[in-house]
Amino acid sequence: MGKASGPYLYDLDGNEYIDYLLSYVALMLGHGHPEVIHAIQAQMKGSGTFLFGTPHQLELEMGKKIMELYPSIEMIRYTNSGTEATLLALRMAYAYIGKYKIAKFEGHYHGGYDQVLLSVNPSLAEAGPVHEPAAVIESKGVDPYHQEHTIILPFNDLEAVSDILIKRKDEIAAVMMEPVQGGFIPAEQSFMDGLRKITEELGILLIFDEVKTGFRLGLGGAQSVYNIKPDITKLGKVVGGGFPVGILGGKKERLMVSAPSASSDVFDSSQSKNSSAKDVLFHSGTYNGHPTILAAGLATIQVLEQKMEHVLSTTTQLKNGIKKLFEERGIGMHTIGLGAIFNVVITEQERIRNYRDFQQLNFPMRKELDFSLLTQGIYTKPMNRYSMSTVHGEKEIHRTLEAYEYVLSKII
Ligand code: PMP
Numbered sequence: 185m186g187k188a189s190g191p192y193l194y195d196l197d198g199n200e201y202i203d204y205l206l207s208y209v210a211l212m213l214g215h216g217h218p219e220v221i222h223a224i225q226a227q228m229k230g231s232g233t234f235l236f237g238t239p240h241q242l243e244l245e246m247g248k249k250i251m252e253l254y255p256s257i258e259m260i261r262y263t264n265s266g267t268e269a270t271l272l273a274l275r276m277a278y279a280y281i282g283k284y285k286i287a288k289f290e291g292h293y294h295g296g297y298d299q300v301l302l303s304v305n306p307s308l309a310e311a312g313p314v315h316e317p318a319a320v321i322e323s324k325g326v327d328p329y330h331q332e333h334t335i336i337l338p339f340n341d342l343e344a345v346s347d348i349l350i351k352r353k354d355e356i357a358a359v360m361m362e363p364v365q366g367g368f369i370p371a372e373q374s375f376m377d378g379l380r381k382i383t384e385e386l387g388i389l390l391i392f393d394e395v396k397t398g399f400r401l402g403l404g405g406a407q408s409v410y411n412i413k414p415d416i417t418k419l420g421k422v423v424g425g426g427f428p429v430g431i432l433g434g435k436k437e438r439l440m441v442s443a444p445s446a447s448s449d450v451f452d453s454s455q456s457k458n459s460s461a462k463d464v465l466f467h468s469g470t471y472n473g474h475p476t477i478l479a480a481g482l483a484t485i486q487v488l489e490q491k492m493e494h495v496l497s498t499t500t501q502l503k504n505g506i507k508k509l510f511e512e513r514g515i516g517m518h519t520i521g522l523g524a525i526f527n528v529v530i531t532e533q534e535r536i537r538n539y540r541d542f543q544q545l546n547f548p549m550r551k552e553l554d555f556s557l558l559t560q561g562i563y564t565k566p567m568n569r570y571s572m573s574t575v576h577g578e579k580e581i582h583r584t585l586e587a588y589e590y591v592l593s594k595i596i
Contacts (some may be wrong), residue, residue, distance in 0.1 A: 188215035190575040201563035206571040210421040214575035223483035242478040256413035257433030262473035266395035266420035267295030269430035277358035285355045287335040290317045291539030315344035339538040342378040358389035363406030367396035368527035395420035401523035425480030441465040491574040505585040524572040560587035
């Protein structure tokens with residue numbers, strides 16, 4: 185691609201595409217939104233710098249906004265990406281609980297860190313039993329040590345999850361999850377309620393990775409939709425307004441262990457150091473809480489506060505339109521997802537509840553559909569989700585449904 189504007193991408197030959205990938209859900213105001221451009225320029229010109237290297241006003245403003253929208257969050261720390269928020273969440277869980285293993289769900293992604301780069305998209309040959317999945321390494325170079333320290337859970341299967349957690353409660357510090365798997369397979373409410381209850385009973389922390397669901401299921405993310413208070417929340421993507429960011433939030437008492445006032449840390453070389461570095465939870469980063477990025481994020485949230493209803497209603501319109509076109513042709517499919525993300529899953533199955541169900545989809549037809557739609561100016565990464573923005577409107581939906589109709593008539 186060479187250029188982008190609002191809901192459109194333009195390739196180097198000048199072809200126009202309606203963008204439904206939106207940088208893997210990040211761009212919820214579309215490309216180059218004027219309010220975000222204005223906020224970035226104003227921040228740079230107004231402050232005269234790109235970076236303070238000290239606390240600053242925008243950190244506070246964003247913190248207050250996050251706490252207003254996410255009641256489970258009493259304090260936050262900034263990172264540069266969702267992956268970094270995962271690193272911090274793991275360290276925090278280990279520090280707080282004093283155990284050094286994590287449980288994650290099969291099919292859930294938490295960034296490119298070794299300990300969670302397991303069983304994200306395993307082959308069924310390696311994935312192990314449905315009710316007690318194996319930990320499958322997803323990249324060259326991941327130390328097999330992590331297979332021993334990451335326990336894989338089956339999503340939306342409370343009985344099996346409870347059995348595993350009870351059996352291994354003395355090893356597990358936290359359960360980390362995407363409340364909506366891959367951004368489009370929702371947890372069932374009874375599953376979520378049960379998981380919250382059992383983790384509390386067993387003294388295991390519950391970590392919501394809301395890097396995709398934050399702001400997209402509603403301004404308050406999945407936790408507001410499910411009415412669940414996780415112990416730790418991770419945010420990213422939308423909250424950076426198109427720039428790299430991660431946020432970790434949770435209870436004040438847990439986050440204070442990382443506060444500069446908590447104790448001396450690894451950088452404190454004063455002679456009078458009278459506490460051990462083991463008393464602090466180290467977290468630091470040159471660019472954490474970057475002012476320009478927080479300005480972009482705050483501007484994004486401000487626009488979303490005005491336009492969320494519009495995004496949710498255009499999402500419903502598009503989902504219904506696509507569903508109808510498949511129904512007219514007698515092909516089984518669902519547009520699954522909550523809020524402003526969904527996926528087109530072609531299947532005769534009634535429900536898609538987890539990774540194993542997902543493996544049964546008609547991938548060849550979906551792939552053909554995606555590549556044919558590309559030739560008609562509809563862009564999503566083949567097999568990926570659809571994300572919506574404030575600038576996708578009637579015109580784009582109409583064009584998309586026309587393209588779908590044309591393509592379906594060719595491939596079926
Ligand atoms: N968690 C989830 C749920 C994600 O979707 C992603 C990114 N796709 C990450 C973590 C990692 O975020 P980043 O790419 O910013 O490191």
